[in-house]
Amino acid sequence: MTDLDPFSDLLDYPLYVVTAEAAGERAGCLVGFGSQCSIRPPRFMVWLSRANRTFRVAEQAERLTVHLLRGDQDRLARLFGGETGDHIDKFADVPWHPGPGGSPVLDEAPAWFVGRVQDRIDGGDHVGFLLAPETVSSVAGSRTTPLSLNDALDITPGHPVN
Numbered sequence: 001m002t003d004l005d006p007f008s009d010l011l012d013y014p015l016y017v018v019t020a021e022a023a024g025e026r027a028g029c030l031v032g033f034g035s036q037c038s039i040r041p042p043r044f045m046v047w048l049s050r051a052n053r054t055f056r057v058a059e060q061a062e063r064l065t066v067h068l069l070r071g072d073q074d075r076l077a078r079l080f081g082g083e084t085g086d087h088i089d090k091f092a093d094v095p096w097h098p099g100p101g102g103s104p105v106l107d108e109a110p111a112w113f114v115g116r117v118q119d120r121i122d123g124g125d126h127v128g129f130l131l132a133p134e135t136v137s138s139v140a141g142s143r144t145t146p147l148s149l150n151d152a153l154d155i156t157p158g159h160p161v162n
Contacts, residue, residue: 014146017067017080018046019096019104022060026091026104029054030081033126034066042133044115047126053085055127063101063116064129067109069147076108077147100135111138 019028033047046066048055058064069076079090095107099114106112115131122128 014068015077015081016046017069017076017106017109018048018054018058019065019067019106020054020058020061020063021098021102021104022057022062025057026089027052027054027057027085028080028090028104028106029085030077031066037130043118044113044131044133045121045128046131047123047128049126051125058117058129059120059127061101061103061117063099063103063114063134064131065099065103065105065112065114066131067106068111070110071145071147073108073147076106105137110144113137 013032014034016031016034017028018031018034019026021027029048029052031046031048035045037043037045044066046064048058076094079094083090091104096104097107099105099112101114101116103114105114113131113133113136115133117129118132119130120127121130
């Protein structure tokens with residue numbers, strides 16, 4: 001997340017860690033493109049880069065877990081944003097547990113939800129995953145300042161930015 005263009009300079013938005021499991025493989029990455037997109041029924045759209053290993057695992061996954069981090073959770077942001085699962089196991093030194101359908105849940109995340117994949121939408125260099133939230137968890141008092149784009153500007157992505 002470096003060298004922002006003039007359009008991106010205008011924006012600051014929450015970042016999420018998205019995790020997936022399929023065929024015994026786990027993956028996760030830091031995601032900047034995500035938003036609630038429907039109230040009734042509740043839906044959330046998250047966009048994954050085609051360059052990421054997480055995308056390749058998510059293509060086969062029935063569910064994804066979307067984690068909201070606090071602004072001070074730099075270690076998790078760097079791990080999931082600055083490393084690639086092509087070279088390391090991001091889950092090796094991070095406390096986690098399998099959520100619904102086996103989707104990995106990061107224990108340190110103050111809020112997360114598991115969503116069933118309803119659709120996949122081609123968006124160019126990213127693919128949108130339309131999620132129907134099934135399980136939601138939030139630690140009491142977790143309404144703190146979330147990790148945002150401006151918090152992560154110095155993280156060099158594990159894969160080249162498309």
